[in-house]
Amino acid sequence: MTRNALIVGAGAGLSASLARLFAGNGYDVALAARDPGKLADLCAETGAKAHACDASETDSVAALFEALDKDGATPDLVVYNPSGRVRGPVAELDPAAVHAALDVTAFGAFLVAREAAKRMEPKGEGTMLFTGASAGIKGFAQSAPFAMGKFALRGLCQSLARELHPKGIHVVHFVIDGAIHNPARGAPHDDPEKTLHPDAIAETYLAMANQHRSAWTNEVELRPHVERF
Numbered sequence: 001m002t003r004n005a006l007i008v009g010a011g012a013g014l015s016a017s018l019a020r021l022f023a024g025n026g027y028d029v030a031l032a033a034r035d036p037g038k039l040a041d042l043c044a045e046t047g048a049k050a051h052a053c054d055a056s057e058t059d060s061v062a063a064l065f066e067a068l069d070k071d072g073a074t075p076d077l078v079v080y081n082p083s084g085r086v087r088g089p090v091a092e093l094d095p096a097a098v099h100a101a102l103d104v105t106a107f108g109a110f111l112v113a114r115e116a117a118k119r120m121e122p123k124g125e126g127t128m129l130f131t132g133a134s135a136g137i138k139g140f141a142q143s144a145p146f147a148m149g150k151f152a153l154r155g156l157c158q159s160l161a162r163e164l165h166p167k168g169i170h171v172v173h174f175v176i177d178g179a180i181h182n183p184a185r186g187a188p189h190d191d192p193e194k195t196l197h198p199d200a201i202a203e204t205y206l207a208m209a210n211q212h213r214s215a216w217t218n219e220v221e222l223r224p225h226v227e228r229f
Helices: 014-024 036-046 058-070 095-120 144-167 198-209
Strands: 003-008 027-033 049-052 077-080 126-133 169-176 219-222
Touching: 003 014, 003 058, 003 095, 014 027, 014 036, 014 077, 014 198, 027 036, 036 049, 049 058, 058 095, 077 095, 095 126, 095 144, 126 144, 126 198, 144 169, 169 198, 198 219
Parallel strands: 003 027, 003 077, 027 049, 077 126, 126 169, 169 219
Antiparallel strands: none
């Protein structure tokens, strides 16, 4: 039986690693991004199909899921990766930019979870995986918008898990505590001894998707071995 996976906020790095791993493990993969054109090479490599979607827009998210339904690709597994970052002293932050960041990081996650739940609940099964950060556990100076969004995301996941686990839908929140290795970004992100490798992170995502419901994980923290707790 074919399983369908949807990765929202797809791009290079973790999303690409997830797409490769899911495709190699029997999933038909759909990728969603504001600019699906940037995913052409990844689609060619994995056989995935790219869709345009602004995760912060209600109609755009609804249209994405409707398109997947029409294609016979209603997702059994959904990954939510997007986040908005606005840095600076709180007294100098642009409210509109902060609002936009929160829409991407938290409100978009709600929109995607809402559409996924509509389709998973009647089947009594499904998996939702959300990419969080250490900012969802502790806020850092001059990074209030990111902390606000990731704290909200973590709260959403806790609520979803308590509501949906009894209905057979597995919800996992991932605390990514550290920078993800991406050579294209350059130092200080190019030292694999100090960063998380996206392929290794993806392996954990797949493991969560395959967990037996008698022992489901609700939250996972991942960090490089040199990261301070």
